[in-house]
Amino acid sequence: MGVDVSCYRESIGRFLCAAHTVKKGKRLSFLDIICISLFAKYDIRILPVTILLHFVFHQVDTRSIISQQVEKCDARISKCTHDRLHDHCDLIISCSFSIVCTLLLISGIEPNPGPLTAESSSSSNSSLDDVFKNAVSFMHLNIQSIVPKLELIAAEYSCHEILSFTESWLSPQVSNEAILLPGYKTPFRRDRVGKAGGGVIVYVKDNLNCTERRDLVVCDIECIWLEVRFKTKKYLYGTFYVPPNSSPQVWENIEQSIDLALSCNLDIIVTGDFNTNQLRNTTNDRISMIKAQFSLHQLISDPTYITEHSSSLLDLILVNDPVNLLFSDIGAPLLDQIRYHVPVIGILTQPYKLHQVFKRKIYMYDRGDYDSYRHQLSLVDWDALFITNDVDAIARAITDELIDKANKNIPNRIITVRKDIPPWLTADIKRMIRKKNRIHKRAKKTNSTPDWAKFRLFRNKCNKLVLNSKN
Known part of the structure; x- marks a missing residue:
């Protein structure tokens, strides 16, 4: 009564070969050429129509070829099997046709999907810009003599609320009036005593409330601590300069200074030039020990000191809570020099009153x-x-x-x-x-x-x- 298994497999194999032959194709038909021409002329907008035309006409050809192949099957295949093959083909055609019609009904395919209007596209960017405009930003740079670069600083960095510089190279003979920046308070400075070079100086915007915390400075280390106050939060902002090959006593004083700041139960931000390369990934250097001891996070990963033969990560931003910062990165160098530092920049999550x-x-x-x-x-x-x-x-x-x-x-x-x-x-x-x-x-x-x-x-x-x- 039934059909032999080997005969059934043989007939199915012939059916699949016929379908594969139709799908593969060896030459382009006249309809293929028309569809390709329409697509080339009208771009992707004509794609649903070409799919529909190509689909309808090719299904007719597919049905006729499959019928011819099925008729050549062995006579031992029953008429029931013959009808099942036709039913299977009809099911595939109807399902595929339904999918194509659905695609046409949902208005086609966009060649460049995105926001519906230019306004909606720019709204996300503008909202992000507003966040940065309304937040407090700070910057640190090893300036290597600040006096001849005051005009460039005022032009390049006046967008930041706090500007801290190391290696200011100032002496008591240089008055505060000679180094004022428009829109900033009288600078907080700590000059190197006894020899040239070094020094730390910090500028703060006029409408930002802050005071200097000299009680957090230990011995003669080159650093400045500021307590910056907002409406609902306070920060301790420290700027350090560590000369190359500093003695262990200097590092112990720095650790003690950071410990005093953390004992105030305020979030701290530490920046400066520490002259220890953090690109070496060593765990026994002083910065790694300070990070482990006080649970601090170092946020800068790119080189900040570039020479003709090397690049090093010397200028850092250390925080006890990274959530306090929206953004941190390095900026562009100020001057065209063979050896130069680049600034490190951070933006606080603290909202801030806009400039007048x-x-x-x-x-x-x-x-x-x-x-x-x-x-x-x-x-x-x-x-x-x-x-x-x-x-x-x-x-x-x-x-x-x-x-x-x-x-x-x-x-x-x-x-x-x-x-x-x-x-x-x-x-x-x-x-x-x-x-x-x-x-x-x-x-x-x-x-x-x-x-x-x-x-x-x-x-x-x-x-x-x-x-x-x-x-």
Whole structure:
């Protein structure tokens, strides 16, 4: 009654071979050429239609070829098996056709999926920018003589609320008035005594509440501790400079100073140049011992001191709670030198009151249409403005007419003025600084010689612009 197993397997094998032959294909059909041409002309937008056309016509060919192959099966295959093969083919065709129709109904495929509008695309970026604008940022850099670089510091780093520098190379003969930065308090400084070099100096924004904690400084180590106070939280911010090949006593004093800071039960942020390379991954150096002893986290991983033959991680950010920082990284070098340090930057999670700013409308007088301006003023009924005896009302009416016609004929825009920005820091310099920073990020990412050469070129242009504008 039934079909022999070997015969059934033979017939199924012939069916699969036929289907495989149809699927594989050895030559493009006329329909294939039409679909490819449509796809090339209309791009991916025509893809659902080409799929539907190709599918419908090919299923007809597939059905006919399979029928021919099945008819050639051995006569011992029963009609029941023959019908099952046709039913199986119909099921595959109907399911595939349903899937294609569903794809067409859900409006096709996007070639570049993303946000629906430009506004929604920029909203996430703007919200992230707002977070950084409303947070406190700090920066540390081994400056190697601060006096000749004050203009560059004011141009490059005025966006940070706390600026700390090591190797300030200051002496008592240099007064605080000679090293002031616009928008910052009188700097906190600790100069090296007895010999040249070294020294630590910290600048804090005018509207940031802080006091110096000299009780946390042990012996004669080069460090400054500040207690920075916000509305709901306090931090201890320490800046250290450790000379190369320092004695064990210096490191013991540093450990004691950090221990005193932690005993205040406040979150601490320690930064500075420690002159011990953290890229070596050794566990017996002093920084590793301090991290283990006080459960501190070191957040910088890229080299901060570059020479012609080597790179080292000397400038660090140590915190007892990494949650306090939104972001930490290195910045672009300030000058084009053979040996140089790069700044380390951190942004606190603590919200911060924005700088005092105000809006101002400016007119581009060199682009004004003054013929049209005079013509529109000539059409004003000036006599109608004098119907009242109120001199102030007449003056306001005349002023409003002049400004209204000026707004229509002279290009203008609204700018934001910040009181703590020096007047010589022009919009061109700010644009050049932003462009230089973008090129530096690209050079860090690609690490290619042309990108680094381009960065050095723009850095030199930027520094030249700053010095010329200042002078």
